[in-house]
Amino acid sequence: MRRHIIAGNWKMNMLLEDAVALATGVAQNTKELGGVDLVVAPAMLAVAPVAKALKDAGFTHLKVATQNMHTVPTKGAYTGEVSAQMLKDAGCDFVILGHSERRQYFGETDAGVNHKAKVALAHGLTPIICIGETLAEREAERTFDRIEFQVRAALAGIDDKNLPALVLAYEPIWAIGTGKTASPEQAQEVHAFIRSILSKLAGDEIAQQVRIQYGGSVKPANISDLISQPDIDGALVGGASLKVSDFVSLAVSSNA
Numbered sequence: 001m002r003r004h005i006i007a008g009n010w011k012m013n014m015l016l017e018d019a020v021a022l023a024t025g026v027a028q029n030t031k032e033l034g035g036v037d038l039v040v041a042p043a044m045l046a047v048a049p050v051a052k053a054l055k056d057a058g059f060t061h062l063k064v065a066t067q068n069m070h071t072v073p074t075k076g077a078y079t080g081e082v083s084a085q086m087l088k089d090a091g092c093d094f095v096i097l098g099h100s101e102r103r104q105y106f107g108e109t110d111a112g113v114n115h116k117a118k119v120a121l122a123h124g125l126t127p128i129i130c131i132g133e134t135l136a137e138r139e140a141e142r143t144f145d146r147i148e149f150q151v152r153a154a155l156a157g158i159d160d161k162n163l164p165a166l167v168l169a170y171e172p173i174w175a176i177g178t179g180k181t182a183s184p185e186q187a188q189e190v191h192a193f194i195r196s197i198l199s200k201l202a203g204d205e206i207a208q209q210v211r212i213q214y215g216g217s218v219k220p221a222n223i224s225d226l227i228s229q230p231d232i233d234g235a236l237v238g239g240a241s242l243k244v245s246d247f248v249s250l251a252v253s254s255n256a
Contacts, residue, residue: 002211004227004254005167005234007039007065007128008241009096009215010046019046020053025244026251027059035256036234039094039128040241041065044082051091065094065128068102071115073123084123095120096236098130098154100173110153117154121162128167128236129154130215131194135174144193151197160202164209168194169236175216177238184225184232187214191231220249227254 014022019042030038042050044066051064070081087095097120098113113129120127131150133143147170155163170190172182182190191212198207214226215236226232234254240246 001256002209002233003035003037004256005037005039005211005213006247006250006254007041007094007096007167007169007213007234007236008247009041009067009099009236009238010043010242011067011101011238012043013242014042014046016046016049019043019050022242022244022247023050023062023064024053024057024059026247027054027057027062029244029248030251031059031061033061033251033255036251036254037063038251039063039065041067041094041096043067047087047092048090055091063093064091065096066090066092067096067099069095069097069116069120069125071112071119073119084119084125088124092125094126094128094167096128096130096169098150100130100132100171100176110150113154114156114158117166118158121158121165126166128169128213130169130171130236132171132173132176132216138172138174143190147190147194148197151194152201155201160206163198163202163206167211167213169213169215170194171215171236177217179217181217181222181226182214184229187226188229188231191229195231218250220246220253223250223253 073084102108117127133146137146211233213234213236218235218237219240
């Protein structure tokens with residue numbers, strides 16, 4: 001059975017003190033939950049303080065992610081970037097890759113996401129790889145074409161045995177920050193399609209081990225309906241992860 005995973009993408013929000021308070025508040029109120037994996041992804045400057053605060057308080061169940069990283073794994077002349085080695089040193093366990101906002105605003109490419117995923121896996125970071133179609137692509141009935149292209153591009157050259165170590169996050173771009181959410185049936189249809197691609201790439205056994213999150217205006221009011229679907233293994237959450245009560249509600253609803 002695949003464990004549910006709830007990851008909060010805090011984007012460019014929270015000053016250091018607020019980020020630490022949010023993370024420790026979530027951790028304190030979820031420490032008894034044993035059936036769900038929980039991840040917070042603060043802004044880059046808050047990663048180390050949040051990770052340290054959780055470690056010092058003994059909260060090992062709440063993991064820390066970063067929202068991006070560079071392809072060079074250690075160090076180099078890459079102004080403004082951080083490496084996988086630096087992120088591990090700061091206390092990260094996960095890294096979000098290929099979010100639509102990174103693709104739209106910063107020119108992230110499918111090839112670049114693939115490169116970063118390989119680096120992350122090689123250096124002990126779990127990649128959460130984001131994929132999703134635009135509204136125009138959905139209306140043109142190109143959702144499956146776009147999703148298959150992104151999945152195959154993101155996973156190109158990754159050994160089959162490493163696939164269960166990563167997470168895929170289906171985020172229809174038209175539902176991110178808009179208040180619109182794919183219906184549970186719409187989301188399940190795409191998640192099942194993603195798993196069918198994984199099966200073609202690596203076989204049914206491995207495909208059944210890979211966790212696929214849903215993202216796009218997920219909130220306490222709709223999380224239960226979404227994760228009740230057989231191929232939806234959790235959520236990558238934006239705005240609803242910025243309040244302790246909301247995050248805890250998402251975690252409780254997802255606790256198997």
